[in-house]
Amino acid sequence: MTEPMFDVVVVGAGPAGSAAALAAARAGRSVALLERGPHPGSKNVYGGVVYGRVLDELVPGWWEDMPVQRWVTRRSTMVMTEEQAVTVDVRSQAWGRPPYNGATALRADLDAWLAGLAEEAGAVLVTSTVATGLLRDARGAVTGVRTDRPDGDLTARVVIACDGVNSFLAKEAGLFSGRDTARHTSLGVKETLALPREVIEERFALRGRDGLDLEILGCTRGIPGGGFLYTNLDSLSVGVVVGLKGLADSGVRPEELLAGLKAHPAVEPLVRGAELKEYSAHLLPEGGHDTMPELVGDGILVAGDAAAMCLAAGVWLEGVNFALGAGMYAGRAAAAAVGRGDTSRKGLAPYRRMLEDSFVLADHRKLRRVPGLVFSERTQRRYPGLLCDLAEGFFQVDNPRPKPGLGRLLRRTASAHGVRLRHLMSDALTGWRSFG
């Protein structure tokens, strides 16, 4: 039998793929990292916030080198109706010091930095090359990938599919059998808006490299989803993420939702005068834990968005940290399996156990009910109005009428929005069980 060209071929130089290639190369394996774009990050879109602590193990002191725009020292959640907004605003200066909490970063910079680390560790980065399918042996085990290059196929002991949402490789390997991925996919649209640095700092009450991460619920006309606004050094990232099915059923165009968000009275003053630099759109998995594929096959592992490891439930947008974590464990598991000479499904099974023992699957399991709760009709169509009316009623002074008690106000507002208190309690309990 001829020797494979590489121990490990990783498909996709996004965060998952670069972390996988870095971990496998660090463990002494020969690694090829395949990317369809002309350079890492060229095909990728995200909102803009990375929670970097996952890198503590893989890249100690990562904050010294990571291409950061701003350190997130303000995390806010806004719930809105057409004319109202209620915001919870959390600020901590400790988040602006090592080891930091989150950062805004541009995807082209971030992906290039991560892939560069993999290359420094010895991985071979192959760009402008599309993996078009899987190579298999007579038993059906994966033995490499076909590519669109004339000099063609790349053979390997293990393939790690990090090819993002809608992973064709995971599907071809049969790891998604019976799962309807389209039903659990969202579309994100985003604008990058240029604004002078000092205007951003004044407008958002930020100092130096401090940054804001603002997530928004109630800005999608009842279509399951949410919005975001993040501050970069001298630009803003503003976008909406909505479920594909709800979007198709509504007949609304995503750019209309984004225009509506930018025109909202609570948002318009924040983006006023900013100049459009870039418009982009990308799909993302939204279903969480219960929509993940099998993660291990004979000769193949799946990580990141390719395995639906993304929390994209309305006010939540975390995928890069899960992709980095899963990629790191996939790289380590592949390297160890190669070392043991067993890259069968059984030999690669420790990958699943590593994920179970880490935040990657622990967080997804804990929050498995959150997508259902956040995308429910009540959360999307009724709760924003209910919450805003409740807050407005509480803070409104109606003298000479005496102030209503909070209990009465809640009953009255819930009834006006067609929400039964027992449903409100049950949703609150589901939320408490997830976060508690």
Ligand SMILES: Cc1cc2nc3c(=O)[nH]c(=O)nc-3n(C[C@H](O)[C@H](O)[C@H](O)COP(=O)(O)OP(=O)(O)OC[C@H]3O[C@@H](n4cnc5c(N)ncnc54)[C@H](O)[C@@H]3O)c2cc1C
């Ligand atoms: C609008 C939007 C906003 C988001 N905001 C955030 C946020 O603020 N914070 C956050 O943490 N997450 C966010 N996410 C989610 C985050 O972007 C993803 O979870 C994350 O990028 C997943 O990383 P990945 O490496 O698994 O996949 P990707 O980043 O999608 O990388 C996949 C890579 O594979 C390459 N590829 C695909 N197919 C092939 C092939 N056949 N051959 C070769 N190469 C291939 C692609 O070009 C790409 O480089 C957002 C997503 C969207 C769409």
